[in-house]
Amino acid sequence: MSAYKDLKIAAWNANMQLKHDGLAIQTFGNVSAFDPAAGVFAIKPSGVPYSRMRPGDMVVVDLDGRVVEGALRPSSDTKTHAVLFKNIPGIRGVAHTHSTHAVAWAQAQRAIPLFGTTHADQFPAPVPVTPLLSDSAIQGDYEEETGKLILETLAALPGPSPEMILVGGHGPFTWGSSPMQAVLNSGVLEEIARMALLTLQINPDAVPLKATLVQKHFQRKHGKNAYYGQE
Amino acid sequence: MSAYKDLKIAAWNANMQLKHDGLAIQTFGNVSAFDPAAGVFAIKPSGVPYSRMRPGDMVVVDLDGRVVEGALRPSSDTKTHAVLFKNIPGIRGVAHTHSTHAVAWAQAQRAIPLFGTTHADQFPAPVPVTPLLSDSAIQGDYEEETGKLILETLAALPGPSPEMILVGGHGPFTWGSSPMQAVLNSGVLEEIARMALLTLQINPDAVPLKATLVQKHFQRKHGKNAYYGQE
Amino acid sequence: MSAYKDLKIAAWNANMQLKHDGLAIQTFGNVSAFDPAAGVFAIKPSGVPYSRMRPGDMVVVDLDGRVVEGALRPSSDTKTHAVLFKNIPGIRGVAHTHSTHAVAWAQAQRAIPLFGTTHADQFPAPVPVTPLLSDSAIQGDYEEETGKLILETLAALPGPSPEMILVGGHGPFTWGSSPMQAVLNSGVLEEIARMALLTLQINPDAVPLKATLVQKHFQRKHGKNAYYGQE
Amino acid sequence: MSAYKDLKIAAWNANMQLKHDGLAIQTFGNVSAFDPAAGVFAIKPSGVPYSRMRPGDMVVVDLDGRVVEGALRPSSDTKTHAVLFKNIPGIRGVAHTHSTHAVAWAQAQRAIPLFGTTHADQFPAPVPVTPLLSDSAIQGDYEEETGKLILETLAALPGPSPEMILVGGHGPFTWGSSPMQAVLNSGVLEEIARMALLTLQINPDAVPLKATLVQKHFQRKHGKNAYYGQE
Numbered sequence: 001m002s003a004y005k006d007l008k009i010a011a012w013n014a015n016m017q018l019k020h021d022g023l024a025i026q027t028f029g030n031v032s033a034f035d036p037a038a039g040v041f042a043i044k045p046s047g048v049p050y051s052r053m054r055p056g057d058m059v060v061v062d063l064d065g066r067v068v069e070g071a072l073r074p075s076s077d078t079k080t081h082a083v084l085f086k087n088i089p090g091i092r093g094v095a096h097t098h099s100t101h102a103v104a105w106a107q108a109q110r111a112i113p114l115f116g117t118t119h120a121d122q123f124p125a126p127v128p129v130t131p132l133l134s135d136s137a138i139q140g141d142y143e144e145e146t147g148k149l150i151l152e153t154l155a156a157l158p159g160p161s162p163e164m165i166l167v168g169g170h171g172p173f174t175w176g177s178s179p180m181q182a183v184l185n186s187g188v189l190e191e192i193a194r195m196a197l198l199t200l201q202i203n204p205d206a207v208p209l210k211a212t213l214v215q216k217h218f219q220r221k222h223g224k225n226a227y228y229g230q231e
Numbered sequence: 232m233s234a235y236k237d238l239k240i241a242a243w244n245a246n247m248q249l250k251h252d253g254l255a256i257q258t259f260g261n262v263s264a265f266d267p268a269a270g271v272f273a274i275k276p277s278g279v280p281y282s283r284m285r286p287g288d289m290v291v292v293d294l295d296g297r298v299v300e301g302a303l304r305p306s307s308d309t310k311t312h313a314v315l316f317k318n319i320p321g322i323r324g325v326a327h328t329h330s331t332h333a334v335a336w337a338q339a340q341r342a343i344p345l346f347g348t349t350h351a352d353q354f355p356a357p358v359p360v361t362p363l364l365s366d367s368a369i370q371g372d373y374e375e376e377t378g379k380l381i382l383e384t385l386a387a388l389p390g391p392s393p394e395m396i397l398v399g400g401h402g403p404f405t406w407g408s409s410p411m412q413a414v415l416n417s418g419v420l421e422e423i424a425r426m427a428l429l430t431l432q433i434n435p436d437a438v439p440l441k442a443t444l445v446q447k448h449f450q451r452k453h454g455k456n457a458y459y460g461q462e
Numbered sequence: 463m464s465a466y467k468d469l470k471i472a473a474w475n476a477n478m479q480l481k482h483d484g485l486a487i488q489t490f491g492n493v494s495a496f497d498p499a500a501g502v503f504a505i506k507p508s509g510v511p512y513s514r515m516r517p518g519d520m521v522v523v524d525l526d527g528r529v530v531e532g533a534l535r536p537s538s539d540t541k542t543h544a545v546l547f548k549n550i551p552g553i554r555g556v557a558h559t560h561s562t563h564a565v566a567w568a569q570a571q572r573a574i575p576l577f578g579t580t581h582a583d584q585f586p587a588p589v590p591v592t593p594l595l596s597d598s599a600i601q602g603d604y605e606e607e608t609g610k611l612i613l614e615t616l617a618a619l620p621g622p623s624p625e626m627i628l629v630g631g632h633g634p635f636t637w638g639s640s641p642m643q644a645v646l647n648s649g650v651l652e653e654i655a656r657m658a659l660l661t662l663q664i665n666p667d668a669v670p671l672k673a674t675l676v677q678k679h680f681q682r683k684h685g686k687n688a689y690y691g692q693e
Numbered sequence: 694m695s696a697y698k699d700l701k702i703a704a705w706n707a708n709m710q711l712k713h714d715g716l717a718i719q720t721f722g723n724v725s726a727f728d729p730a731a732g733v734f735a736i737k738p739s740g741v742p743y744s745r746m747r748p749g750d751m752v753v754v755d756l757d758g759r760v761v762e763g764a765l766r767p768s769s770d771t772k773t774h775a776v777l778f779k780n781i782p783g784i785r786g787v788a789h790t791h792s793t794h795a796v797a798w799a800q801a802q803r804a805i806p807l808f809g810t811t812h813a814d815q816f817p818a819p820v821p822v823t824p825l826l827s828d829s830a831i832q833g834d835y836e837e838e839t840g841k842l843i844l845e846t847l848a849a850l851p852g853p854s855p856e857m858i859l860v861g862g863h864g865p866f867t868w869g870s871s872p873m874q875a876v877l878n879s880g881v882l883e884e885i886a887r888m889a890l891l892t893l894q895i896n897p898d899a900v901p902l903k904a905t906l907v908q909k910h911f912q913r914k915h916g917k918n919a920y921y922g923q924e
Contacts, residue, residue, distance in 0.1 A: 483718075578799065578800035578862050578863060579862060579863045579864065580864065646719055649719060650719070653793065656793055657793055657796050657800060658800075660793065660797035661797045661800040661801045663797075663894070664803055665801035665802070668801050668802070671862050672825060672828075672862075674831045675825065675831055678831050678832070682769060682835075683769075690739055690740055690769045691720075691739050691766070692738065692739065692765055692766055
């Protein structure tokens, strides 16, 4: 009987939701569930199709990416997840997808402009994109370096820190208060990525949403006096 | 036993249709059902996922947006719905979505040009877009001000009044003779928004449909001698 | 007991396939099934949602569009179908959709260029688009005039006659040896309409497929020595 | 009792997956399963809809394309498959689709640029496109010539050989260590074709991914020290 049964089920549920929401095909993408007290997280095994994955296939690893429990090899992106869990306070889940429109912005190496309230409901600034890793970082501990690059890019932002980022040339990482929340953030990111491209196709001179409207929507959902949702 | 059982079921059905028709993801969007005799409407609770929503979760509010019945907090857009019910004669349902292409036109702050009969079947002029609210309106009673802005934009139109509008920088609101009709209008709006963008991508110099064809299609469905449908 | 039971079932099946294949939303589109011996066809009733339509709802009309059997009003496009059945030899089904990409080309008033073998498998020339009807034709017997316009446009084509056309500013009509074949043709048309737009987005200077390749594909499927399929 | 029962089931399974993954509509596309020991392969029958296809409908042919077992006519593309099985070492399956975005690149007669890691995970160079066949090849043994053209295009590539190619003006062919792997490769190809177009729409000056990042991703999945997947 595994001590990590609930953690594995949480990771498995969130991975299956990723698939269900159309954010990953075949074996693409991965979600992890973090238990800060135990200092471990459960993550999708590497290269296993969603259709064949069972809760018991989830791999439990520590914050250095060493396998603690599990018969399979963990996701090749495991160390990136570890860096995020170690350094972003309060998060319990990380999701990485290859969702189409978010990847397109990452490949274009462009931040996603804030054009409307759907975006502002989530985050009051463009969705950042990291620069490319240096050649030495790529040839070194690549996945850990990817995590560090995410942290550096977040640290350089002027305002609040988002729960989503684009890794340049690669694709999106998202996180949140639970593995399921990380997946929901991936879904919103894909949708605002798609809306932003369509907006520019309709009006190449589209302007970012004005600050008062951005703040109104962000604050009514995430501010001190938020009145969106049930809490 | 609730006096508003039927109203809540009508609102719930229409909200579930919104989800079923792919017009909303996660907790986005909201539909309401109005009972003019009782002076109340039932609306989706705020921030509740469609997959977990039950008829009994619908919140009944009066035309000032005060909760009359229901354990949950109503949609944050409730006051916008209230303004529309108070001021647009004969309507029984309002729908608000974040459907992708309608939002893109709203974010581009462009009215949707009338390029074909699919659009003319619905409304004989471009789908209007509101300007952005003033900063003081945004910082005031934002949702009520949004409703008023919709009314002002409708009042300024030369011809018949549509059952749909884009709120600039935000997204679409639609309404109709029933909550389900409001949802159907949201579906048509998303489709004509998508068709209009594709039309411009094929032919950037595409011209609006000529007036005789617009009138023919609008009148055969909505005119005095209409012969579309079963009534 | 209806003498037209089989005809109604054939029409209903084909209409349901239209919906199933994503070529129509809500009450959009209509398919008919023709019995040349009886000189009648069965067609979708006007404005009835696919989800509620039963075989017995199909309306049987003669070639002047007069109702022969059925409690409901036939599709408002009935006379267009009648003109096609009267004038195109050997066809047994007509389909009209508002499928997104085919409508976009119709709204752009552009024929669909022949860019590849998917298109050539179906027809060895661009998919034609009709001009707009004259104002007097629009204000006259509009649906019959639409049918005549389709025939005139077909008659002016230099080569073989297609089983599909775009009505300018409106949308596609397709036909074939059965109602189901007409629906399949609508599906192919939507797909080649989408592929053609994407081709131009990748390469605005894309050139039409060369004639030898067009003829090879068209002939291997439709020519005297065809070897595609099982007959 | 057929000696090729397992081969037919493998071919049928892979063809049904093609349909399930949205890579083919109606009767489009075909997948084959190769048995090198027996020198035969099973392939989809020509022009049969996926919805009606049974394992026993698969046609077994030898490497010259002659039918060894089966009541139906094999896919019209059978000889192209045969050429690939004869000449590409180690492959057991070939898939041909008309998937939308891959066809669009083929119709545009453009190789798919390598913009990101989703592509690099699969292949470390652009996805090649063949030139058009000469008129004499088209009018000769067309399907065999198509196979030869694919081989010539592969032979001219500087680096490793991909498991996917675009036939100019036509569409994609993919192959792999099993029929199912060939179908998975078709799915990845469609996705990177779509991502590449979207990338260019966001940033028309998007640059190919730098070589170190390409190599890192390709090698971690396919190199000597690969650590992606479970082997």
